[in-house]
Amino acid sequence: MSGIRRLVLDILKPHEPKITDLALKLTAIPNVDGVNITVYEIDKETENVKITIEGKDLDFERIRDVIEMMGGTIHSIDEVVAGKKIIEEVKTPQDRK
Amino acid sequence: MSGIRRLVLDILKPHEPKITDLALKLTAIPNVDGVNITVYEIDKETENVKITIEGKDLDFERIRDVIEMMGGTIHSIDEVVAGKKIIEEVKTPQDRK
Amino acid sequence: MSGIRRLVLDILKPHEPKITDLALKLTAIPNVDGVNITVYEIDKETENVKITIEGKDLDFERIRDVIEMMGGTIHSIDEVVAGKKIIEEVKTPQDRK
Amino acid sequence: MSGIRRLVLDILKPHEPKITDLALKLTAIPNVDGVNITVYEIDKETENVKITIEGKDLDFERIRDVIEMMGGTIHSIDEVVAGKKIIEEVKTPQDRK
Amino acid sequence: MSGIRRLVLDILKPHEPKITDLALKLTAIPNVDGVNITVYEIDKETENVKITIEGKDLDFERIRDVIEMMGGTIHSIDEVVAGKKIIEEVKTPQDRK
Amino acid sequence: MSGIRRLVLDILKPHEPKITDLALKLTAIPNVDGVNITVYEIDKETENVKITIEGKDLDFERIRDVIEMMGGTIHSIDEVVAGKKIIEEVKTPQDRK
Amino acid sequence: MSGIRRLVLDILKPHEPKITDLALKLTAIPNVDGVNITVYEIDKETENVKITIEGKDLDFERIRDVIEMMGGTIHSIDEVVAGKKIIEEVKTPQDRK
Incomplete structure (x- = not known):
């Protein structure tokens, strides 16, 4: 399965x-x-x-801990990719509306 | 045939x-x-x-069950790809109108 | 010759x-x-x-029959590709006008 | 030389x-x-x-005959590519004006 | 050196x-x-x-002669590429102004 | 780990x-x-x-020293890439807002 | 090191x-x-x-001399690439502002 492969995070930091x-x-x-x-x-x-962040079996809690230890706050998780291979978001006619 | 290869779903979730x-x-x-x-x-x-979601012989019912079990609702299926190979949507002059 | 290789169809369906x-x-x-x-x-x-739809020697009548059997109507055929290899539409200065 | 390799034609047809x-x-x-x-x-x-249309030594007269036999009229030839290899139109700052 | 490798010409012709x-x-x-x-x-x-036009050691005078023999006039040379390899124009922040 | 792989710096210089x-x-x-x-x-x-700047284990302090020695000032660090491989910034629907 | 690999120059010439x-x-x-x-x-x-201009160890003075000998004036150097490999300018959210 390879778990979480990519995380896109929106961060506020000093x-x-x-x-x-x-x-x-x-x-x-x-x-x-x-x-x-x-x-x-x-x-x-x-x-x-x-x-x-890209990798294999990414540990969200640990990543969050490091960000917070460095004074940052996670505003939102904007994208998650998981699985055996990295899948990109596909644009459809609904997105172009 | 390889069945359904890609699903693009629009979801509302808590x-x-x-x-x-x-x-x-x-x-x-x-x-x-x-x-x-x-x-x-x-x-x-x-x-x-x-x-x-990408794979081979994807089982839409099962995917829907998992999404609903996690509190989500499928608003719409925006794209389906099926067959021996993944075919991308082709833009034609009609789309540019 | 390999006949029809790609069809792009505009469909109305329930x-x-x-x-x-x-x-x-x-x-x-x-x-x-x-x-x-x-x-x-x-x-x-x-x-x-x-x-x-992509393939080799695609049978338009049969494809139309399947679409109609599923309750759909073909509004228009927006693109056809035929021949030994798949040729993409080429943009020219006339298209940019 | 390989003659004409690509023709882009603007057609009016029934x-x-x-x-x-x-x-x-x-x-x-x-x-x-x-x-x-x-x-x-x-x-x-x-x-x-x-x-x-792409190929080698394309015969414009014959292509025009087939189009007219099928009830079509050539409005304009929008692009011609000829030679040993297919050359794409290059955009220059003059095109962006 | 391989001389001129590409010419982009703006032509007026009957x-x-x-x-x-x-x-x-x-x-x-x-x-x-x-x-x-x-x-x-x-x-x-x-x-x-x-x-x-692409090639090796392209002869501008001869190309101009052929164009004029066919009734055309060169309005401007919009791009020249010369050398051992074909270099594309690079966009810089100055072009985006 | 390979340390810092890319730095994008905004500089004011004479x-x-x-x-x-x-x-x-x-x-x-x-x-x-x-x-x-x-x-x-x-x-x-x-x-x-x-x-x-791209490389392996890039030393930010040393890079800054060279820039300042040449009369420049770093206004901001606009992008940092670190790790075993170079990861590009991923666009998400949040960026398109 | 391979010195200067690419120069983008803005020139005024007769x-x-x-x-x-x-x-x-x-x-x-x-x-x-x-x-x-x-x-x-x-x-x-x-x-x-x-x-x-692309190459290895490009000599800016010599390039300028040739341009001036041909009646041209360098208005500005818009891009310089140097080093073992050619690095492209990376777009960041700061550029999109």
């Missing part, structure tokens, strides 16, 4: 620690193959970032 | 159980190769999610 | 039987390699769906 | 014979590898279709 | 000879691998076409 | 030294595989550039 | 010598693998062109 440190901490979690963090909004004290 | 749990439950169904769940609208009590 | 059943019935026709059905408009009693 | 029949007739012409026909406008008595 | 004939004449020039001609504007007496 | 010199200085840092610098705004005394 | 001649002169510079020149604005006496 400017420090930096996203370089957060990325390194997340790749230290077992089963994580790679982490992508982009900043989409910067405020005075905080920033909103999007985290894309 | 916030709990989380989409991580729903994705894992769906990958436990026989013949499911992978599941992608994206959230496209979040309300106070509920969220609208899109589920893309 | 909600029942479901597009999962229609897709399975269409893949049971000889020479059909795969079927993609997307829903692009849902009304009270009916839905408009787009069917993309 | 609804009958259908584009499935026209596609089959065109693939029966020597050197034609594949034919794609899309419908871009449907009127009461007629329809405007775009025909993309 | 309707006759047709672009099918012009394409065949251009592929008969030594070192030409392929020719793509698209029509982007049709007027009463003339048409504006874009010619993309 | 016109001199040129971005060609800055790029060469950055590729001299250990573990850097490649550097892309694009200019997205040019003012009288300064220019805003975007730097994309 | 109509003569033609961009075909400029492209050939630039490919004669050592280490240049290929050159792409597109015209993005044509004025009465001059034209604005974008030059994309």
Whole structure:
């Protein structure tokens, strides 16, 4: 089954620690193959970032713990991919409406 | 023939159980190769999610049962792919009108 | 020559039987390699769906019979591909006008 | 040299014979590898279709004869590709103006 | 070095000879691998076409002679590619302004 | 783990030294595989550039030191990729809002 | 390290010598693998062109000398790529603002 293969998370965090440190901490979690963090909004004290994590059997609780330990809060889980292979979201005519 | 190869479903569900749990439950169904769940609208009590499931001989009834057992309701089936190979929807000049 | 390789059909159908059943019935026709059905408009009693069928020597009459047996009506044939290989529609400056 | 490799033709035709029949007739012409026909406008008595034909040493006169025999009229030749290999139209800053 | 590898030319020409004939004449020039001609504007007496020619050591003077012999006039050279390999134009933030 | 694999940095710098010199200085840092610098705004005394750096175990402090030594200031870190493989940011329906 | 791998230059030049001649002169510079020149604005006496040059250890001074010898002026360097491999500019949410 291979469990959870990808998580896309919407995070609010203080400017420090930096996203370089957060990325390194997340790749230290077992089963994580790679982490992508982009900043989409910067405020005075905080920033909103999007985290894309890929791997096998990803452990959501542990990932959340690391994010919170680094001062971040998960606003929402925007995408989850699970299973033997990574399936992309398929656009249908309903999405174009 | 290989039966149903992909289903794209529009679902209304409560916030709990989380989409991580729903994705894992769906990958436990026989013949499911992978599941992608994206959230496209979040309300106070509920969220609208899109589920893309790929595999071979997918059993729609069983998938529906799992979704309902997790508190979700299928609003619509937006795409079905069936057969020996996965065929993508082809855009024609009629779609661009 | 390999005859007709792809058909894109615009169909009006009642909600029942479901597009999962229609897709399975269409893949049971000889020479059909795969079927993609997307829903692009849902009304009270009916839905408009787009069917993309690929294979070799596709038999249009037989495909139409299956669609009508399932309660559907073909509104239009939006694309036909025929021959030894599948040729995609080419966009030219005339299409961009 | 391999002569003409692709033709994109803008055609006006009556609804009958259908584009499935026209596609089959065109693939029966020597050197034609594949034919794609899309419908871009449907009127009461007629329809405007775009025909993309690929092959080697395509014979334009013969293709035109088949189209006219099937009741169609060539409005314009929108693209011609010729030579040892198929070259795609290249977009330049001039096209974006 | 391989000289000129691609030329994109903006041409004004009378309707006759047709672009099918012009394409065949251009592929008969030594070192030409392929020719793509698209029509982007049709007027009463003339048409504006874009010619993309690929090959090795393309001879611009000879190509111009063939175009003029066929009644065409080169309005502008919109792109030139030269060298050991074909380099595509790279979009930068300056182009998006 | 392979540490940091990609950094995307938003930089303010004087016109001199040129971005060609800055790029060469950055590729001299250990573990850097490649550097892309694009200019997205040019003012009288300064220019805003975007730097994309890829490699293995990239050392952010050292990269920042080189940028500052060349007169530049890091405005923001816009993307960080870390781990065994390079993961691209995934677009979700939340991004399209 | 392989030095500079790609340069994107914004150039103002007189109509003569033609961009075909400029492209050939630039490919004669050592280490240049290929050159792409597109015209993005044509004025009465001059034209604005974008030059994309790829190779290994590209020598900016020498490239500038050739451009100036041919009557051109470098308005700006819009992109530089350097290093062991060619890195493309990565789009982030900051670019979409």
